Amino acid sequence: MLEMFKKVANASAVTIFILLIIVPLWLALDRLIWVAGPDMTNWFSALNENYISKEVVGFTFLQATLSTILTVFIGLPIAWQLGRYEWPFQSFIKSILTMPFVMPSIVAAIGFLNLMEIYDLRSNENTWFTILILAHAWFNLSLVIRFCEPVLSTLDPRLEEQIKLLPNGQSFLDRIKHFWAPLLLPSVAAAACMTFVFSFTSFALVKLITLGENTIESMMASIGSSAGIEGYQVSRNEIILGGSIIQFTVLLISLWLMSYLQQKRQSLLPKASEKIAKKRSRYGWFVVGPAIIFAIAPLLAILVDSFRVQTREQDNVTESWSTEGWEYAFKETVSLSSGWDALINSLSYAFVTLAIALPLGWILAQTIKDLEVKSPKLARIIDVTTMLPFAVSSVMIGLGVTIGMIKINPEFFYQLWFTPVIAHVMITTPFVVRIILPALRSIEPAYDECAMTLGVTPFKRLISIKIPMLRGSIIIAAIFTLAMSMGEFGASWVVTRNSDWTTLPIMIDTIREAYKPITNTASNAIASVLMLIALVLFTWAEKFRPKRDGGMF
Amino acid sequence: MVKKMKKEFACCLLVSMMMVSGCLTEKIDETIDDLVTDDYQFVDDGELIIVTYDVSGLTDTMISTFENDTGYDVKLIKLDDAGSILDHLMQYKGVQIADLALGLDNTYLQTALDNGVLVEHIAQNIPELDEKALIPYDGPYAVPFDQGYMCLNYDTQIVDGVNYTVPTSLWDLTEDEWKGKVVFPSPETSSPGRAFMTATTDYFANDNDSTTDWTDWWSAMAANDVIITSGWGEAYETHYTGGYGEWIDGHVGDAHIVVSYCHSPGVESWYNGNWTKSAALDLPRSAFHQVEYAAAVHGGNLNSSSEFIEYLLSEQVNNNMPTENFMYPVLNGSDLPEDGGYRYHSVIPAHPAEVSAEEIAQNMESWLEDWNRAMVDA
């Protein structure tokens, strides 16, 4: 009976995933092509023929490339210091430096905007671009640390001692060339690859920090509202098609490169040996100290600014400490939704997303795992299908939901409170699969087999063996799902803009754009709330993270 | 994170190609409602959902008074700009959730009418309106609720005749002096942008120079690094140095001339205790008379939307437009208030652009195409 139930569950998980994730994207694509016409050359030439999209592709590549270079440049010395030397409160320092990665992008954007304000940097045309790149580095720094630090910290010291005695390892430069570079390269490249992907699809940071410059992602978001309507703004459909195909291809190639590098990396990641005695770094604080300040500053700026209120009289502006911003943020008004509504919406969406994405992702992972023995081909097809959404950015997913679902049946989907959850499930489920699948693979079949020979029933095997053994991964997947859903900006922005289902990230953006001075402070207050939630989730997840996984989660 | 990807990669490509090719053969059938207003059917669900954009200030008191008076429950869908309102109406055509569209102006109205997303309202108590407000459109599908003139505003502290000369022709803005110092909202996404672009078609058609037309000027502006923003708010608040934007976080302040209302300096002054450094620039044919409309949405609750139209045009509400919504009222004989230098700092253009509603309706689409080309080719 249970076998039967399992088969049904597996089949329905695959079906739900395809219905929920592939079909809307397909329908959206279908509709866009129906409006724009099937001539692909038009889609791409439209990018150059429209003022709104003209320089977007170039800008997207340029900023992503520079962001990647800067991230590696800043991240590598930090990873070196952390990995090679003994630090007081080592794991605490590491947590602080890796925390930016879990911060919602809109929080990062507000933080950097505040910093620019303090140092009056935005008015200079050259500084905002640097700040954007710096913000991307802040955001992705943890990738370099997470990928490279384990390689450095668990390296068998004898390997280094040996190279020093060999003719090609006499000088530090020699050792870099013949030892460190080949050892670290796959890890650095993997981190760079992910950084490139995240910067390439950056939306909130680009929207808030640039002066109207767009990435493909932010451009598609801003023109998305007029897409999918027959005979109306046809060129925008072309732009979206051209843009999303370029984006999809770049992401796909990056993902492939990433997985190739990860495999190489795994093979070079030395196995943990006994605790290695390390020295304290004499000048290390000059690297780690500024890094800690860099990691904390934008967040601190948000918290501080949420208590700063402006009053102005003629040409004079005075600032004072006050809780007015917080009060305003959580006040119920007709024209602006209250912080409580947004908080409740965000929390509810996050937990509903969790309730769907976690079991769905888990069953999918289990299905893939089960099929790997019986029918490896089918397993691989499902495996790839669950990865496909990685190559689809969040704005594309948002457009998928608006054009592929709401537009197809507006009566049903438009008024449905549940609709944004669909986007969140689309975004989080692939991550759940990616976290649970390796965990499932790492459980030796003997554990299950042994329990069988002891006469333990399948249900009891699930409850008292499988779930407890997967506990860490399940909790990490759950926290990750909650955090991603709470901080999700791109898809929500596209989907919920035409509705009154405001979430915290969306509220931060809209309230900031309202024209009263107090709304800016209120926006910081909401950002503080989101930031604290992310911090709590992150601290909680840290407890369950395997010590040396070195991955992104 | 991901393992064994070579084959997977090929599969991904295959799947995506299948997705694309499948789409080429299919076609979705779209039903377009026949719009016969006489047969208009709707359910009065006791709700009024207003789709509008952030700029128009519907205050909480205004809305709660309406709710108390009529018993309707009001909800707002606040979008970015007038263009998004039209997008929204088009997106949900035939299955509307909104009942009232607030903020389509005379540059957008015709597209909405052509696409049948509006319905004749049934408001009864409409007072006598200002003649000017009825010039662009005087029919049953939309009612003006506020108006104003769009024109260039400049920062008098910087454009003081010493550091920068006050322009006497639009061509002056293509001079080196103004490189990167002028900001316009985009005609593709915002109504002030469309209004100003429309004015330029008239300005350059009557400038006694047959060798250049309005698109040449836009190309020259693009070459002179004009800043184009998606909406008015970003242009005025983020880039313009002469307005209240400089108090807002994220202010850049890199432009000293902006497209805004001829009465925007009046608003600044009224807010700031009779003080402003911003001034309207009254060049002949460069200002555009903009009328904003309230319109019942086809598919929405006609009772609640019509009642709100009446409410919006009642004296108590409409006469507050200058201080609540920062626009001229549309009631006959109404004007801006005197206090705080509101009226004193507001300019009524001596010779606004003369573009009829028919011309706008006929040409808007091709103008936008020409504008796009002018900007791209620059």
Place this chain on the structure above:
Amino acid sequence: MLECIDFEKSFEKPLFSGFNLQLKPGEIVAITGPSGSGKTTLLRCICGLEILDKGRIILNSEEITDVKPERRGIGLIFQKPVLYPHLSVEGNLKLGSKNKEIFDALEEVGLQGFNQRRVETLSGGEGQRVALARALLANPTVLLLDEPFSSIDDDLSDRLVSEVRELLKKRGCPAILVTHNKKIAENFADRVVSL
């Protein structure tokens, strides 16, 4: 009491065919063969973890060829002890039985007071003893042992061989041991068969 009739199994290459074995009540049989000859697979087929290509299994005159492993009542001791890392020794033993016999079972294998020990702190021999105690707690009709002594050093394994044999004989539990080590096979079993 346990009858293996005409076993056939191939796994990429043929492993065994026409294999027959009859186990009498209380009898301990050792099956020897070189590595790769399919000894482990044979045991896995008997307890149901692998499906036979051909052949039948009769246990106490009931055919169990298609019965699920958890219903067969045949215990298996793996080559390396399979102990659940998230459970204590006691937790591991409880998987075999819910009763209070746990203390007795631990005493039986000479591990008194090990209840609360974490499994990763156990040595190889101790781990194998816990696995044995757990298997016996489930009261198997037959116990299969897959080279359980191979990962333990010689002195200890000699002792364990005789201890386990004694224990099984005391309980009258029939058992099949597979091993490549002829000496262990002879010391442990009543009868040695080669595969």
